[in-house]
Amino acid sequence: AQKVTQAQTEISVVEKEDVTLDCVYETRDTTYYLFWYKQPPSGELVFLIRRNSFDEQNEISGRYSWNFQKSTSSFNFTITASQVVDSAVYFCALRVTDSWGKLQFGAGTQVVVTP
Amino acid sequence: DTGVSQDPRHKITKRGQNVTFRCDPISEHNRLYWYRQTLGQGPEFLTYFQNEAQLEKSRLLSDRFSAERPKGSFSTLEIQRTEQGDSAMYLCASSLAQDAAKNIQYFGAGTRLSVL
Numbered sequence: 671a672q673k674v675t676q677a678q679t680e681i682s683v684v685e686k687e688d689v690t691l692d693c694v695y696e697t698r699d700t701t702y703y704l705f706w707y708k709q710p711p712s713g714e715l716v717f718l719i720r721r722n723s724f725d726e727q728n729e730i731s732g733r734y735s736w737n738f739q740k741s742t743s744s745f746n747f748t749i750t751a752s753q754v755v756d757s758a759v760y761f762c763a764l765r766v767t768d769s770w771g772k773l774q775f776g777a778g779t780q781v782v783v784t785p
Numbered sequence: 786d787t788g789v790s791q792d793p794r795h796k797i798t799k800r801g802q803n804v805t806f807r808c809d810p811i812s813e814h815n816r817l818y819w820y821r822q823t824l825g826q827g828p829e830f831l832t833y834f835q836n837e838a839q840l841e842k843s844r845l846l847s848d849r850f851s852a853e854r855p856k857g858s859f860s861t862l863e864i865q866r867t868e869q870g871d872s873a874m875y876l877c878a879s880s881l882a883q884d885a886a887k888n889i890q891y892f893g894a895g896t897r898l899s900v901l
Contacts, residue, residue: 674827703888705889707892712894713874713894713895713897714788714892714893714894714895715828715876715878715892716892717889717890717891717892720889761827761828763827765888771816771818771833771880771882771888771890772818772830772833772841773818773820773828773830773890774830775827775828775829776827777825777826777827778825778826778827
C-alpha cells in the first residue's frame with residue numbers, strides 16, 4: 671500500500687521568508703512519481719512539480735525548489751522569498767506505475783504568508 | 786486551451802435527494818479521474834476512466850455512487866439518496882496518457898456538495 675505523510679498542518683511566515691514543506695512517502699514500487707500541488711482558496715488544485723523515482727537530481731524553478739531523497743523517502747518542497755499569493759494548501763502526492771495514474775495525496779500543509 | 790470545467794460549483798441538497806455533477810476535461814485528454822476531498826484532508830481517489838471505459842473504482846464508491854463517461858468526453862458523477870456524510874468537495878481531473886512520464890493530472894475547481 672502507498673502512503674504519503676505531511677506532518678506539518680500549518681506554517682505561518684512573514685513575506686520574503688523561505689518556507690520548506692516536508693513530505694514522506696511509502697511505497698514498495700521501484701518506479702513511481704512524486705508531485706506537489708497547490709490549492710488556493712478558490713479550490714482548484716494547481717500542478718507545481720513532478721519528480722521521477724529514478725532521477726534524484728534536485729532542481730530549482732523560479733522561487734520553487736525541491737529536495738528528493740530516496741534513502742529517506744522524502745520529497746521536500748521549498749518556496750524562496752515567500753509572497754502573500756503563496757498562501758494556500760500544498761499537497762504532496764504519489765503515483766505508482768501500475769495504478770492507472772491515480773494519485774495518493776497527503777493531508778496537506780496550510781501555508782499562511784502575512785505581509 | 787481551456788482547463789478542466791466542473792458544474793455546478795456548489796450544490797446544496799436535502800438528505801435523500803439525488804444529485805449529479807458534470808466534468809468537462811481538457812479536450813484531448815483521454816483519462817479522467819474523480820476524487821473526493823473532505824475538510825482538512827487531501828483528495829481521495831474515487832474512480833477512473835480511460836476514454837469511455839471505467840477501469841477502476843475505489844471502495845469509497847458505494848452502490849449509491851455511479852459515474853459515466855458515455856462518449857469518452859465529459860463525465861457525470863451521480864449520488865443517489867444522499868447522506869450527510871457525502872458532504873465534500875468532488876474534484877475531477879484529466880490527463881493525457883501517452884506515457885507515464887507525461888501523465889500529469891490537471892484538476893478542475895471542484896463541486897462542493899452540502900447535504901442538509
